[in-house]
Amino acid sequence: xxxxxxxxxxxxxxxxxxxxxxxxxxxxxxxxxxxxxxxxxxxxxxxxxxxxxxxxxxxxxxxxxxxxxxxxxxxxxxxxxxxxxxxxxxxxxxxxxxxxxxxxxxxxxxxxxxxxxxxxxxxxxxxxxxxxxxxxxxxxxxxxxxxxxxxxx
Numbered sequence: 001x002x003x004x005x006x007x008x009x010x011x012x013x014x015x016x017x018x019x020x021x022x023x024x025x026x027x028x029x030x031x032x033x034x035x036x037x038x039x040x041x042x043x044x045x046x047x048x049x050x051x052x053x054x055x056x057x058x059x060x061x062x063x064x065x066x067x068x069x070x071x072x073x074x075x076x077x078x079x080x081x082x083x084x085x086x087x088x089x090x091x092x093x094x095x096x097x098x099x100x101x102x103x104x105x106x107x108x109x110x111x112x113x114x115x116x117x118x119x120x121x122x123x124x125x126x127x128x129x130x131x132x133x134x135x136x137x138x139x140x141x142x143x144x145x146x147x148x149x150x151x152x153x
Contacts, residue, residue, distance in 0.1 A: 007061075015038060020040055031071070038075060050075045057073060080149060084098070084147045084148060099111070099147070099150040100126070124138070124139045
């Protein structure tokens with residue numbers, strides 16, 4: 001079994017015990033830093049939770065003999081504008097504000113930013129601003145080329 005798969009199996013119970021899920025795990029800088037990005041089911045994260053999870057993961061990883069080199073553990077949030085990798089994530093979020101790139105235009109636009117009102121039956125209902133007008137669009141899942149969280153300005 002590959003090292004990353006073994007590490008995922010080792011850390012998943014620690015993450016579950018702390019009420020978070022793994023967003024991404026990767027090695028940085030000539031494989032000397034193990035970066036583990038975590039989030040709650042609703043997509044949120046805070047610094048205190050990262051610190052608690054980091055301590056718990058350090059203990060679990062220190063007990064594993066398969067890491068034969070010195071490394072630094074970095075536990076972090078996936079970020080305020082993280083990519084949404086599965087639209088099912090939207091089901092657990094409270095009206096997330098998102099940026100969408102579409103395969104087919106909506107009112108002549110291939111890019112929209114707005115608030116997800118719902119995600120049901122593989123259709124995103126998005127409330128967005130088009131110039132001065134507030135609009136709502138129903139976007140089928142297959143029309144979404146890319147989606148990420150966005151920050152309101």
